[in-house]
Amino acid sequence: MDTLDLEIDYYKNQLTELILPATLMDCFEMFRRSELRKAAQAFNEKELSWLLLTMNEFRGADDRKEGFDLLFDPLMYTVDHPAWSAAPGTSIELPILNSALYEMTGRGTNFRVIADSQIAVLSVLTDGYPDEAIIGLAEMGAAALADSGAKIANRKSAIIYLALNASTRLEDYWAEDNSLWRKAGSRLVTMPDVVAELKALMIRNGRGDEAIVESDLTCYTEEEVRCFAFHASKFLLSRKSKHLALCGRCQERVQGWIDWAHGAEDRARRNGNDSMTQA
Numbered sequence: 001m002d003t004l005d006l007e008i009d010y011y012k013n014q015l016t017e018l019i020l021p022a023t024l025m026d027c028f029e030m031f032r033r034s035e036l037r038k039a040a041q042a043f044n045e046k047e048l049s050w051l052l053l054t055m056n057e058f059r060g061a062d063d064r065k066e067g068f069d070l071l072f073d074p075l076m077y078t079v080d081h082p083a084w085s086a087a088p089g090t091s092i093e094l095p096i097l098n099s100a101l102y103e104m105t106g107r108g109t110n111f112r113v114i115a116d117s118q119i120a121v122l123s124v125l126t127d128g129y130p131d132e133a134i135i136g137l138a139e140m141g142a143a144a145l146a147d148s149g150a151k152i153a154n155r156k157s158a159i160i161y162l163a164l165n166a167s168t169r170l171e172d173y174w175a176e177d178n179s180l181w182r183k184a185g186s187r188l189v190t191m192p193d194v195v196a197e198l199k200a201l202m203i204r205n206g207r208g209d210e211a212i213v214e215s216d217l218t219c220y221t222e223e224e225v226r227c228f229a230f231h232a233s234k235f236l237l238s239r240k241s242k243h244l245a246l247c248g249r250c251q252e253r254v255q256g257w258i259d260w261a262h263g264a265e266d267r268a269r270r271n272g273n274d275s276m277t278q279a
């Protein structure tokens, strides 16, 4: 990544932290990214690039990841997850991690054969790194995956953890047949109330023109959402416009009504055309 990309990335990260999460999945994303940032403090920028390079070498040329949040990505296995549309909350049920599945799976199974070969590959690739670096990297993985039960005690367990949870080959296996994961059940992640934390932070950091008070952080009623979606002037005069800039959930609610209205227009136009062709 060059400097401009890095700056844009930084700006985007800053922006997401200035908007209240819209869904339970947004809360989880915010939580795991902040855990990852804390764990990454064990390294400097240069060390982080080397570690990412090594992990990308492990994944293969076609499956490189731009950052550790994408390298250790629990959301990859959650395409149809209900949390993508659920209201914000503090606990989320997610598919089991490969590292936990490994402990439950017998030797000789397909999963185990692939997993063991991946562990062997990563052991060789990480040969030159000191133990603390490998353990620190595995701890970053556990943070990004919000895995509070990760068993990372030494170099060996760290390599196993990294190989299993960042493996392209296991991802491919899952994409082909996820029955093993589904049978193994799920894991429950509990997290702090990130919405409340962020609201407190917004109120604390706002100054002068940018001051934010409690009422700026109150979500619109259903009636207000509908009214604001269709009457820009009422919205601008309502003294509640600041909330829309701060709240991802209300942004989606207003957008939902606007999309609905466009859909209704299209449907009406299509019905009109149909009756004309029929005539």
Ligand SMILES: [Zn+2]
Binding pocket: 217, 218, 219, 220, 243, 247, 248, 249, 250, 251
């Ligand atoms: Zn809101």
